[in-house]
Amino acid sequence: MEKSVIVKNVSKKYKMYAKNSEKILDLISPKGYGKSFYALNDISFEANKGDVIGIIGVNGSGKSTLSNIIAGIIPPTSGTVEIHGEAALIAIQSGLKKELTGRENIELKCLMLGFDKKQIVELTPLIIEFADIGDFIDQPVKTYSSGMRSRLGFAISIHIDPDILVIDEALSVGDQTFADKCLEKMNEFKEKGKTIFFISHSISQMKKFCEKALWIQYGHVEHYGSMAEVMPQYEKFIKAYKKMTKEEKKAFQKKIRKSRMSKA
Ligand SMILES: Nc1ncnc2c1ncn2[C@@H]1O[C@H](COP(=O)(O)OP(=O)(O)OP(=O)(O)O)[C@@H](O)[C@H]1O
Numbered sequence: 001m002e003k004s005v006i007v008k009n010v011s012k013k014y015k016m017y018a019k020n021s022e023k024i025l026d027l028i029s030p031k032g033y034g035k036s037f038y039a040l041n042d043i044s045f046e047a048n049k050g051d052v053i054g055i056i057g058v059n060g061s062g063k064s065t066l067s068n069i070i071a072g073i074i075p076p077t078s079g080t081v082e083i084h085g086e087a088a089l090i091a092i093q094s095g096l097k098k099e100l101t102g103r104e105n106i107e108l109k110c111l112m113l114g115f116d117k118k119q120i121v122e123l124t125p126l127i128i129e130f131a132d133i134g135d136f137i138d139q140p141v142k143t144y145s146s147g148m149r150s151r152l153g154f155a156i157s158i159h160i161d162p163d164i165l166v167i168d169e170a171l172s173v174g175d176q177t178f179a180d181k182c183l184e185k186m187n188e189f190k191e192k193g194k195t196i197f198f199i200s201h202s203i204s205q206m207k208k209f210c211e212k213a214l215w216i217q218y219g220h221v222e223h224y225g226s227m228a229e230v231m232p233q234y235e236k237f238i239k240a241y242k243k244m245t246k247e248e249k250k251a252f253q254k255k256i257r258k259s260r261m262s263k264a
Pocket of ligand 1: 014015037038039057058059060061062063064065066
């Protein structure tokens with residue numbers, strides 16, 4: 001199997017401060033102030049070309065952080081990410097420039113990827129047609145609804161034809177017709193042997209579309225394997241969590257939070 005993504009011992013640490021003054025002291029003092037919070041802690045996995053991987057995990061477990069790292073939007077604090085090809089991220093808040101119009105965003109993204117004028121002229125109408133947001137295409141993105149931003153982001157990313165596509169919750173804000181259109185495009189991607197990472201809180205969408213599941217549990221990989229293997233275990237965890245009392249949940253969250261913190 002040809003590898004497309006190799007993630008080795010990746011961690012992402014964020015500094016947290018009890019007070020604003022600690023932040024300033026941390027900048028000027030060699031002693032170091034504040035605590036570190038591990039959004040991701042020692043993540044390792046590999047993806048093959050043609051893999052369609054659902055990234056699952058409860059709120060705050062690190063799915064978006066991992067998506068951003070795979071797509072090269074943010075760097076890891078430590079560890080390595082090897083990407084074979086071009087990776088694109090589709091997320092609700094994905095790299096669209098708010099002050100620019102939709103059309104200008106299309107041009108900018110294409111220029112950044114090194115497309116020439118002829119390619120941009122060819123691609124622009126296809127992207128606009130897919131996004132299907134009417135006259136808003138010539139309005140600044142800051143005037144768009146989250147669904148419209150998602151439509152434009154999806155349309156751009158799918159048409160620039162990346163080798164690795166990371167879709168972070170982008171289908172949850174669009175309507176069903178658009179989601180179906182996107183799933184159809186994603187299937188074409190799959191058939192071309194490209195790699196897709198898919199984050200969705202819709203388990204049924206996940207089951208329908210993904211073959212593998214990467215379960216991120218509070219910053220670490222809990223399980224990585226076939227959907228059939230991982231999903232029942234995840235669902236079992238969710239069921240057990242739901243059954244906990246308020247106090248048990250609080251104690252559990254506290255324990256997790258503690259395990260993700262370290263001194264400075
Ligand atoms: N810039 C940041 N500074 C500090 N902490 C951050 C930052 N970005 C993310 N985090 C923390 O890292 C953890 C993982 O966040 P992330 O958004 O990756 O989780 P997620 O699994 O995508 O969550 P959700 O399902 O709610 O979207 C969270 O506890 C979050 O508060």
